[in-house]
Amino acid sequence: MPPVLNTRVIFKSIPQGYPVPGQTLAADHSQKIDLDNVSLAGGKILAKTLSISIDPYLRGKMNGTEKMSFEIGHPHAVAKVIRSENPKFKVGDHIYGIMDWAEYQIFENVPELRILPPNSGIPWSVFPGKTAYYAWQEVAQGKEGETIYVSTAAGAVGSVVVQLAKQAGLKVIASAGHESKLQFLRDLGADVVFNYKTESMENVLKDHEPIDIYWDHVGGKTTSTVLMHMNTFGRVVVIGQISTYNVAEADAVSNFPQILFRRLTVRGLGVIDHEAKHGDEFYATIPGMIARGELKYNETIVRSLDEAPQLFLDVQKGDNSGKAVIVLADD
Ligand SMILES: NC(=O)c1ccc[n+]([C@@H]2O[C@H](COP(=O)([O-])OP(=O)(O)OC[C@H]3O[C@@H](n4cnc5c(N)ncnc54)[C@H](OP(=O)(O)O)[C@@H]3O)[C@@H](O)[C@H]2O)c1
Numbered sequence: 558m559p560p561v562l563n564t565r566v567i568f569k570s571i572p573q574g575y576p577v578p579g580q581t582l583a584a585d586h587s588q589k590i591d592l593d594n595v596s597l598a599g600g601k602i603l604a605k606t607l608s609i610s611i612d613p614y615l616r617g618k619m620n621g622t623e624k625m626s627f628e629i630g631h632p633h634a635v636a637k638v639i640r641s642e643n644p645k646f647k648v649g650d651h652i653y654g655i656m657d658w659a660e661y662q663i664f665e666n667v668p669e670l671r672i673l674p675p676n677s678g679i680p681w682s683v684f685p686g687k688t689a690y691y692a693w694q695e696v697a698q699g700k701e702g703e704t705i706y707v708s709t710a711a712g713a714v715g716s717v718v719v720q721l722a723k724q725a726g727l728k729v730i731a732s733a734g735h736e737s738k739l740q741f742l743r744d745l746g747a748d749v750v751f752n753y754k755t756e757s758m759e760n761v762l763k764d765h766e767p768i769d770i771y772w773d774h775v776g777g778k779t780t781s782t783v784l785m786h787m788n789t790f791g792r793v794v795v796i797g798q799i800s801t802y803n804v805a806e807a808d809a810v811s812n813f814p815q816i817l818f819r820r821l822t823v824r825g826l827g828v829i830d831h832e833a834k835h836g837d838e839f840y841a842t843i844p845g846m847i848a849r850g851e852l853k854y855n856e857t858i859v860r861s862l863d864e865a866p867q868l869f870l871d872v873q874k875g876d877n878s879g880k881a882v883i884v885l886a887d888d
Contacts, residue, residue: 560589566658578866604636608682611881678848689717701726703769711738713880777808855879
C-alpha cells in the first residue's frame with residue numbers, strides 16, 4: 558500500500574483566553590506515513606487511533622508553562638495495534654493511554670500503555686473516563702444518607718459521579734449551565750438539579766445544606782460559596798478548576814478559614830496517580846456496568862480530526878454534552 562495521509566492536530570500558538578480553532582489548534586495534513594514499511598526497530602508498535610478524549614485540562618497544556626511544542630500531546634485515547642515489533646503487544650490489541658492527536662502513531666514508550674479487555678460490548682470511546690471512579694473510591698467515600706453537590710455534573714466525569722453517588726444512597730445536588738443538560742441529570746437520578754447560570758447557587762445550597770461532599774470541577778467563586786454550606790467533617794474532592802482555564806486572572810478561592818472551622822478534608826486528585834492502584838478494579842467493574850445499562854453515558858462525538866479544534870473550544874465553553882470524543886474508527 559502506498560503511504561497514506563496521517564492527519565494530526567497541531568498546537569500553533571498560545572491562546573489568549575479561549576482557544577481559537579485554526580489559530581491556536583489546527584488540523585494538519587502535511588504528514589504521510591508508510592504503514593507497511595515504517596521502521597519499528599527497537600520494540601516499537603504502530604497503531605491506528607480509534608478514539609480521542611477531549612479533556613478540558615488540555616487547555617492548561619497550552620499556556621506556555623511547558624516547553625512549547627508544535628504537537629499537542631496528552632489526550633487520553635484508544636488505538637488498535639496494526640504492526641508490532643514488541644512481544645507484549647500483538648496485532649489487533651486495543652490499547653489505552655496518553656497519545657498524540659493523530660490518525661496513526663508509533664509508540665516507543667510502551668510501558669505507559671494498557672491493553673484493554675476484548676469484547677466488552679461497549680464502544681471503545683467510552684473507555685477513557687476513570688477519574689470519577691478513582692476519586693470516588695479514593696477520596697469521596699460517600700455514605701448512605703449523605704448529601705453531595707456535583708458541579709459540571711452533566712459532563713464526562715460529573716455524570717458518572719452522580720450515578721455512583723445515587724447507587725451509594727446519597728442525596729445528589731447537580732448543576733450544569735444549559736437547560737438541555739438538566740433533563741439528562743434528572744434521568745440519571747439526581748435529586749436536585751439547577752442551572753448555575755440562571756439560578757442562585759447560594760439559594761439552592763441554603764435549601765439543601767449541609768453538604769457532606771463537594772465534587773469540585775470549577776474552583777474560584779463557586780468553591781468559595783460551597784465552603785460556606787459544608788457540613789462538619791465534610792470532604793471537598795478537587796478534580797478540576799475550569800473557571801480558571803481560559804482567563805488571564807482567575808478568581809481566587811476565598812473562605813479558606815472554613816476548612817478549619819468545619820474540619821474539612823480538601824484533597825486534589827490526578828487520575829494518572831491512581832492507575833496502578835485502581836486500574837484493574839475499574840476495568841473489572843465499570844465497563845460491565847455500562848454494558849448492562851447500570852451506568853448511563855452521554856457523548857458528543859465528531860468523526861474527524863478536522864473538527865477537533867472546534868470541539869476543544871466547545872468543551873471549554875460548555876457546548877458539549879457528556880464526554881467529548883473524536884471517534885476516527887469504530888474498530
Ligand atoms: N484531576 C484529573 O485527573 C482530571 C481528569 C479529568 C477531568 N478533570 C477535570 O474535571 C472537570 C470535568 O471534566 P470533564 O472531562 O468531565 O469535562 P466536561 O464536564 O464534560 O466539560 C467541561 C464542562 O465544564 C463546564 N464549564 C465550563 N466553564 C465553566 C465555568 N466557568 N464554570 C462552571 N462550569 C463551567 C461546562 O459545562 P456546563 O454546561 O455545566 O457549564 C463544560 O461542558 C474539568 O474541570 C477537568 O479539567 C480532571
